[in-house]
Amino acid sequence: MAMVDQAPPPGFKLSMLINDSRYRGYTFQTIAFIALMCLAAMMVMNAAANLERLGKDISFDFLWQGASYDIYPKLIPFESTDTHFRAAMVGVLNTLLVAFFGCITATIIGVIAGVLRLSNNWLVAKVMSVYVEIFRNVPVLLWILLIMQIVAISFSNPFDFRGEEPTASMVWGAFAFTTLGIYMPAPVWGYGSGVVVITFFLSLGLMWGYSRYRKRRLFETGEMLPGWPVMVALFFLPSLLAFFIMGRPIGLDYPEMGAFTFSGGALIGGPLIALWLALSLYTGAFIAENVRAGILAISKGQTEAAAALGLRPNRTMSLVVLPQALRVIIPPVISQFLNLTKNSSLAAFIGYQEITGTLMGITLNQTGRSFEAVLLGMLIYLMISLLISLLGNLYNSSVKLKER
Amino acid sequence: MKTNVFLGSLAVAGMTAGMAFADAHGSTLDVVKERGALKCGISTGLVGFASQDANDEWEGFDVAICRAVAAAVLGDPTAVEFRPVTNKERFEVLNSGDIDMLSRNTTWTFSRDVDLKLEFAGVNYYDGQGFMVPKELGVSSAKDLDGAPVCIQSGTTTELNLADFFRTNNISYQPVSITTASEAQQAYLAGRCAVYTTDASGLAATRASFENPDDHVILPEIISKEPLGPLVRHGDNNWGDVVRWTLNALVAAEELGVTSANVGELSAAATDNPEINRLLGTEGNLGEQLGVAADFGAQIIAVDGNYGEIFEKYIGENTPIGLARGLNAQWTDGGLLYAPPFR
Numbered sequence: 001m002a003m004v005d006q007a008p009p010p011g012f013k014l015s016m017l018i019n020d021s022r023y024r025g026y027t028f029q030t031i032a033f034i035a036l037m038c039l040a041a042m043m044v045m046n047a048a049a050n051l052e053r054l055g056k057d058i059s060f061d062f063l064w065q066g067a068s069y070d071i072y073p074k075l076i077p078f079e080s081t082d083t084h085f086r087a088a089m090v091g092v093l094n095t096l097l098v099a100f101f102g103c104i105t106a107t108i109i110g111v112i113a114g115v116l117r118l119s120n121n122w123l124v125a126k127v128m129s130v131y132v133e134i135f136r137n138v139p140v141l142l143w144i145l146l147i148m149q150i151v152a153i154s155f156s157n158p159f160d161f162r163g164e165e166p167t168a169s170m171v172w173g174a175f176a177f178t179t180l181g182i183y184m185p186a187p188v189w190g191y192g193s194g195v196v197v198i199t200f201f202l203s204l205g206l207m208w209g210y211s212r213y214r215k216r217r218l219f220e221t222g223e224m225l226p227g228w229p230v231m232v233a234l235f236f237l238p239s240l241l242a243f244f245i246m247g248r249p250i251g252l253d254y255p256e257m258g259a260f261t262f263s264g265g266a267l268i269g270g271p272l273i274a275l276w277l278a279l280s281l282y283t284g285a286f287i288a289e290n291v292r293a294g295i296l297a298i299s300k301g302q303t304e305a306a307a308a309l310g311l312r313p314n315r316t317m318s319l320v321v322l323p324q325a326l327r328v329i330i331p332p333v334i335s336q337f338l339n340l341t342k343n344s345s346l347a348a349f350i351g352y353q354e355i356t357g358t359l360m361g362i363t364l365n366q367t368g369r370s371f372e373a374v375l376l377g378m379l380i381y382l383m384i385s386l387l388i389s390l391l392g393n394l395y396n397s398s399v400k401l402k403e404r
Numbered sequence: 405m406k407t408n409v410f411l412g413s414l415a416v417a418g419m420t421a422g423m424a425f426a427d428a429h430g431s432t433l434d435v436v437k438e439r440g441a442l443k444c445g446i447s448t449g450l451v452g453f454a455s456q457d458a459n460d461e462w463e464g465f466d467v468a469i470c471r472a473v474a475a476a477v478l479g480d481p482t483a484v485e486f487r488p489v490t491n492k493e494r495f496e497v498l499n500s501g502d503i504d505m506l507s508r509n510t511t512w513t514f515s516r517d518v519d520l521k522l523e524f525a526g527v528n529y530y531d532g533q534g535f536m537v538p539k540e541l542g543v544s545s546a547k548d549l550d551g552a553p554v555c556i557q558s559g560t561t562t563e564l565n566l567a568d569f570f571r572t573n574n575i576s577y578q579p580v581s582i583t584t585a586s587e588a589q590q591a592y593l594a595g596r597c598a599v600y601t602t603d604a605s606g607l608a609a610t611r612a613s614f615e616n617p618d619d620h621v622i623l624p625e626i627i628s629k630e631p632l633g634p635l636v637r638h639g640d641n642n643w644g645d646v647v648r649w650t651l652n653a654l655v656a657a658e659e660l661g662v663t664s665a666n667v668g669e670l671s672a673a674a675t676d677n678p679e680i681n682r683l684l685g686t687e688g689n690l691g692e693q694l695g696v697a698a699d700f701g702a703q704i705i706a707v708d709g710n711y712g713e714i715f716e717k718y719i720g721e722n723t724p725i726g727l728a729r730g731l732n733a734q735w736t737d738g739g740l741l742y743a744p745p746f747r
Binding site: 079259 | 491492495516521540541548549551553558559563564566567568570571577578579580581596597598
C-alpha cells in the first residue's frame, strides 16, 4: 500500500475542463452560452433574410408620417393630420390612464377583500372567498368581454333620451348611462380657478402637516388631538372659502342631448369602464390573496400582545398587523400592478384605443411596419413596467424593516 | 445530458427554420398543385360576399373567386381551404405564406400595392364608401353627421377616408373602433354608434341581414373610390398571372356570352369565334402558357357561370342584398368591366 500523500503537481491540464469538478461547471456554461448566442444570431439572421426576401427594410421613418386616422378617447389633442408617433403617444397615455386608476381600485378592492376574508363573520369571509376564487380562476379577457356586454345590455341606447317622451332619462339631470358610456358634468375652469386649485393643494399639505404634528404631540405628551373632524374641515373649508371669494370660478358643463348623442360634459367610454372594472376586480382578487398571506405571516403573538395592551381590534389591524404585513405584501403587489398594466393590452378586443390599439393596431395595419411597431410596443411596455417596479421598490424600501 | 438535449433541440430548431425558409421560396402554383388544395383568405363573414350556408359550406361573391382559381389550377372548385381573416391580420397572413391568395373585399391602393408588397390581380367589384344611419334620426346627408359616433372597422381604408371626409368638411365625429363586420353590426344595433360606415356593398349586405332593413337608410354620399379585388404576394408573377387571368376569364366570358348553361356545348368543339375558342381552350395553348390545364377557362365558368351570373346569384338585384350592376357592368353596357383580350 503506497501512500500518495504529496499534493498533485500544480498546473492546468486541458482534460481538467471535463474531469475536474472545479472547472467542469465553467466548461458547460461556456458551451451553453455559445449555443444560446448561435441560436439568437440564427433567429436574427433568419428574420433579416426573410425581411430582405420580402423586400422590406427596417425603418422607423413611418413614425413621422401622417397618421390620417382618428382616435377616441384622447388625453392630448390629436388630429388625423398628426403623426403616427403622436398617435402612439395618445395610446401610451390611454394605457397609463387605465393602469393608474386600475391599480388604485385594485388595491382598494384587494385590501378590503383580503382583510375581510379573514373575518370571523362566516358569511363575510365566504362571500370574499367566492369573489376571489371566481375572479382568479377565469381569464381576464372573459371578464372584460362580459362587463362590456353588461354595459351594452343594461345601459340605454342614446336615441332613447331623444324626443318628446324619452324612454330613458338622466340620473339627477346630470348623469346619462348610455351604451356609448357614462356622460357626466365636466368642470369649466373660469378666471381665478387657479387660486382655488392652489388652495386645494395647500390644504392637502396642511392636512399632512397636521397629522404629523398630531402624532408628535401624542408621542411627546400623550395628548390625543381630534383626528377626522379636523381633517375633513381642512380638506373642504379652505377650498370652499377660496371658491366663493373668487366668485365661483369653477362651473359645471352638463351633458345635453344633441342630434345623435349627448354633447358637452364628459364621456367615460363604455370600453374604458369595462376594461377598468374588469382589470380592477381581476387583479383585486390576486391582491386580496397577497394581503391575506401577509396578514397570516404576522405571528398571532403580535395580535395578542396588542390586545393585552388594550388596543381595539381595528386599531390592532391598522397599527400593529398591517404595518408589519406590508413588508410581505408589497413585493407581490408590485408584480400584480405589472400584470394589470400588461393585461390592459387586451383592450384591443373591445376597441379601447391604448398603445396596442394605436401603434400595434391601426398604425401597424396602415403602414405594414409590423416588425418595427411590435418592437417599439414591447419597448414601451418594458419602460412602463420598469417605471412601476422602480416606484414600487422605492416605496418598499421606505416601509421595510429598518436594520441598524 | 442537459447539454445534449439542448444541442439536439438547437439542431431541430435550425432544421425547421431552414425548411420554412426553403418552402417560402417555392413557386406558389407548384405548391398548390402538390398540396391539391388552394388556401384562400376570405372575410370572417359578410352576407353575399363570404358566408356559410346551412351545410357550413362557404359561398358568396368573394368565395366564388377562390373556387374559380381552384377550378383553373386543380380542376376542382371544392379543393379550397378557406381561411377567414380579419381586416387587421389579412396582409400578414398572406405575406407569411399561410394562404395562397386573398379574396376579401380588399381595396387596391398605391401603398398596399407598393409598400406592403402585395400584388392585386384586378378588380372584381368597383365600390365606394357610404354611410348607414337609422331612419328615425331623419338624416339625409352625410354632411349632417356633425358630432355623431361612427362605427368603423379598424385597419381599413374606410378608416382613413372617414377621417379625411370629416376633416375636409369641418365637422367632427367620434370614432368607435370595431374589429369585424359582425361586431360592427352588433355595436350599431346596440346604439354604440349612430352611424356605420364601410363600402356601400358591405352596407347593403349588412342591412340585408337586419331584422327590419327598412328602418335604416344608406346616405347618398359616396366618399371614396374602393376598387375591391383579389390579391397575392409580391414576387411570384406566375401565380399572380393565374389569379389575374381567372378573374379576366370570368369577365370575358360574360362579354362573349359564355354562360354556365352553354359552356359545355361551346367547349366540346371549336366554334366560329376564335376568342371563345382560346378562352375555353379549344384553340391555342393559353393554358399551357399559364401552367394550368388547357381547358382552364371552361373549368372556371362551369363552377358558377360567368361574372354576371356570379353577381346575380350572390349580390344581384334578386338577392336580399339587392345591388345594381352600376359601375360593375360590362364596358359595353356603360360599366367599368373590361377584360384584356385572350390572345
